[in-house]
Every structure is written in C-alpha cells, then in structure tokens.
Amino acid sequence: xxxxxxxxxxxxxxxxxxxxxxxxxxxxxxxxxxxxxxxxxxxxxxxxxxxxxxxxxxxxxxxxxxxxxxxxxxxxxxxxxxxxxxxxxxxxxxxxxxxxxxxxxxxxxxxxxxxxxxxxxxxxxxxxxxxxxxxxxxxxxxxxxxxxxxxxxxxxxxxxxxxxxxxxxxxxxxxxxxxxxxxxxxxxxxxxxxxxxxxxxx
Numbered sequence: 001x002x003x004x005x006x007x008x009x010x011x012x013x014x015x016x017x018x019x020x021x022x023x024x025x026x027x028x029x030x031x032x033x034x035x036x037x038x039x040x041x042x043x044x045x046x047x048x049x050x051x052x053x054x055x056x057x058x059x060x061x062x063x064x065x066x067x068x069x070x071x072x073x074x075x076x077x078x079x080x081x082x083x084x085x086x087x088x089x090x091x092x093x094x095x096x097x098x099x100x101x102x103x104x105x106x107x108x109x110x111x112x113x114x115x116x117x118x119x120x121x122x123x124x125x126x127x128x129x130x131x132x133x134x135x136x137x138x139x140x141x142x143x144x145x146x147x148x149x150x151x152x153x154x155x156x157x158x159x160x161x162x163x164x165x166x167x168x169x170x171x172x173x174x175x176x177x178x179x180x181x182x183x184x185x186x187x188x189x190x191x192x193x194x195x196x197x198x199x200x201x202x
Contacts, residue, residue: 003128010132016109017140018189023109026100027141028182032173034157037145038138039093040100043086045134047078047104052118052130059119071114072105079104109137140185147181148172 016022023044030036054074055062062070083101086094094101104110113133118126146156152173154162171177 003125006125006128007132010129010134010136011139012136014133015136015140015189016133017137017144018186019193020109020112021186022112023107023137025103026107027144028175028178030097030100031141031145031178032148032152033096034142034145034149035093036096037141037143039086039090040097041134041138041141043082043101044104044107044109044137045131046082047075047107048110048113048130048134048137049127050078050130051075051110052113052126053123055114055118056121056123056126062119067115067119071111071119075110075114076105109133144178144182144185147185148178151181152177 010016014020017027026040026044030040051071051074055071058070058074079102082104083094086097086101113129117129121129149172150156150161151169152171153168154160154166169177172181
C-alpha cells in the first residue's frame with residue numbers, strides 16, 4: 001500500500017473526528033482549552049502508533065477468538081506508560097485531563113484501527129496508519145479547542161489574542177457550546193469535502 005496514502009487517509013479522508021465522528025467523549029469533554037486538545041491528541045497518537053505496531057507484529061500469534069482481550073492488554077499497556085509519564089513530568093496537565101487519560105484504553109478510534117487495519121496489515125503500514133489517524137485526531141481536537149478557548153476566554157494557549165473589550169461567550173467552554181461548535185465544524189468540513197468532489201476532474 002502507498003505510504004503517503006495511508007498517512008493522509010487519517011488526516012483527511014477518514015479523519016476520526018470530522019469524517020468518522022469517533023472519540024467524541026474526549027473531544028467534547030476536554031477541549032475547552034487549546035493545551036488540553038494538543039495533550040490529549042498527542043497522547044492518543046502515541047498509543048495508536050505503538051499499539052498498532054505491537055498488534056501488527058503479533059497478529060499471526062493472536063487467535064481470532066481472543067483478539068479483543070489481546071487488543072485491550074496491548075492498548076492498556078501504552079496508556080499506562082502515557083499516564084505515568086504525564087503524572088511524573090506534567091502533573092498539572094495530568095490533573096486537568098484526569099480520568100480521560102485512562103479512558104484512552106476504550107477509545108473507539110484505537111479499537112477501530114486495531115481491528116480494521118493493524119490486525120490485517122504489516123507493521124510499517126500499521127505504524128503509518130496509527131500516525132495518520134493520531135495526527136488527524138490531534139489536528140481536529142486542537143482546532144476545536146482553539147475555537148472554544150478563543151470564543152470563551154479571548155485567548156489561545158493562554159495568550160490574549162482578542163481586544164480587551166471582547167465579551168467572552170461563556171457557553172463556548174461549556175458542554176453545550178462544545179456540541180454546537182463541533183456541529184458547525186462538521187458541517188463546514190462536509191461542505192468543503194462535497195465541493196472538492198464536485199470540482200475534481202472526472
């Protein structure tokens with residue numbers, strides 16, 4: 001399979017957030033600050049890449065009947081690594097993300113790629129798939145995080161970017177605001193995708 005195509009697939013054509021609408025729990029829960037979106041995205045990318053790699057390497061020795069428990073063990077191992085590292089070196093961020101770090105274990109993006117790609121393909125392709133999906137997820141939730149923080153506080157990554165007279169929209173950093181802004185982004189991405197299809201040469 002073409003390496004570039006695999007990598008871009010997760011970023012553009014099958015973006016987990018904007019195209020497949022997966023991983024909505026962390027997407028809506030922790031994206032009220034841009035830093036949270038980046039941290040969760042990178043943590044998920046790490047788990048995606050290494051769980052895909054290990055599952056692909058072991059795919060010939062994992063019986064089909066126990067593949068789901070095997071996936072859970074592999075994924076949970078790398079989530080534990082992320083959790084311990086973040087707890088040791090980024091305690092404030094660890095406290096902010098809280099239980100959502102542990103919930104990466106049951107993130108449907110990771111399970112979907114393990115089942116549909118890593119368990120059926122070679123290690124290199126599986127790593128690229130995990131990287132592409134992880135980057136796609138990171139870019140999507142970072143965009144949503146920046147938008148929510150900008151509208152809700154007038155800042156991006158804690159830096160003021162809007163005039164002092166700006167009145168923050170409190171709803172933007174609340175769950176309802178997350179739903180509304182995510183819906184608008186999904187609509188925009190779908191509209192752009194449909195437009196590009198129509199303009200593509202036949």
